Amino acid sequence: MNLSSIHDMLHSIIPALDLRSCLVSVQGELIYQHYRNEEAKTRIAKINSCTKSVLSALVCMAMDQGKIPDASTPLSFFFPEVQTDADARKPQITLEQLLTMTAGFNWDEFGGQNSFPRMTRTDHWVHFALEQTLSHTPGTHMEYNSGVSQILSAILMQQTGMSVNTFAERYLFDPLEITDYEWESDPQGVHTGGFGLKMLPADLLKFGQLFLQKGQWNGTTLITHDLVNRSTTPAIAVSPPNHGYYAWYWWVDTCSAESARFIEDVLPTDIQSTTAIAPSDLALPSLNYYYARGFGGQFVYIVPALELVVVLTNDKRKKEKPPLDVFPRLIAPQLLRYL
Known part of the structure; x- marks a missing residue:
């Protein structure tokens, strides 16, 4: 080359x-x-939904550590209250379906009553996301949904016993020497899973390099090879205007x-x-x-x-x-x- x-x-x-x-x-x-300009190099800026990929990496790390169970684990394991939902399919939504945006929730990401902007105006984002009805059988249709990202962020916090940014600092940011960042959180203190992270471009490059190196960094395994592969392997075809x-x-x-x-x-x-x-x-x-x-x-x-x-x-x-x-x-x- x-x-x-x-x-x-x-x-x-x-x-x-x-x-x-x-x-x-x-x-x-x-x-x-x-x-x-120099500001673009030295000042952190919003990475918006790239936050989701960072969250995915953290979930993989928690899986590697045995803190989050297998991706086939149902939603009811983490939120027993969904067992009383009128739709019997909801408790059976899996962790993997949350990770692949195939949970089946009726959601319009940028508008309407069941949307990400509406979620951010409520006093409990996770409850709002969990309360949405299902419009598709889980696992059959990809619908982009920052609400399920917030559910995943809450699961990570619940299962690790620490805030998402604390977990990130300990197992991802510190090893990559990422020190300059900001991360928003919801009213319950759950860091935003679908957006809200600010980083430097150079630190985003480190994050990408970690995945290119199959989870290895300076001779240490931060994410196992198997989970790097699994998390980046196509799960479902997307609908236009998206492709791939x-x-x-x-x-x-x-x-x-x-x-x-x-x-x-x-x-x-x-x-x-x-x-x-x-x-x-x-x-x-x-x-x-x-x-x-x-x-x-x-x-x-x-x-x-x-x-x-x-x-x-x-x-x-x-x-x-x-x-x-x-x-x-x-x-x-x-x-x-x-x-």
Whole structure:
């Protein structure tokens, strides 16, 4: 792999997109970094739903330690009160179904009476999430739901006997030397499972590198290889406008050189010439990858075949944002040329 050429390619396309940050690591070496300004480098910022992937990692750690039981464990084990619910399916929702957004709750993430904004205006977020009716048989349909993330955060707190951020500091943040962060919590002191974590881009890169290294960090196993694999293996296909699959709070997808054809018409003219795909490029292999995704352009991409981790962050308003799929449609197709 020609790392110098990759650096030059990235430098030719990333600055013009005005991202808050872009960090690229290959084989554990930081080969490219771009920050809009010094503040973007040194000041923590919201990672939004990338928080879910961090929570997934913490749940895996608690499983490894025997503090959280197997993923097949039913919801009623953690919240016995759901056994009296009118819907007999609810007590049987499994931990894995919470992790894969397939619990079946009737939920509209961003609007309506059963939504994440409505949840945050109640005095007990976890109760609100648990009280929602089911619109699908658990395990059959993926419905994005930050309420189930809050349930999972409460389970982690319940089973470990410590706050989520304390558990994170002890078993994840301290080993990775992540010291600068903030994490919101609900009225009961349960840290937000679906959003609310602020971190530095460089620390997000460490988090991605941990997963690339199958849970190993400086010779120590932070997450077992088996659970890294299980948590990032496709569990269910997602519905449009999303594409690919969902795992345990990780998105999983594939891209090819063909992907770049769908973005060239929305790029500045000077970048279009840099990213043009030649006919010969279309024969290049596809790339499998998985990623954490947060609202507003926060991403952590892991590409095992290239030993690659990419962090993208942004803070622009919707009308000012570059294309959402900067990595799969712009960066990854170029990387295929250096396989």
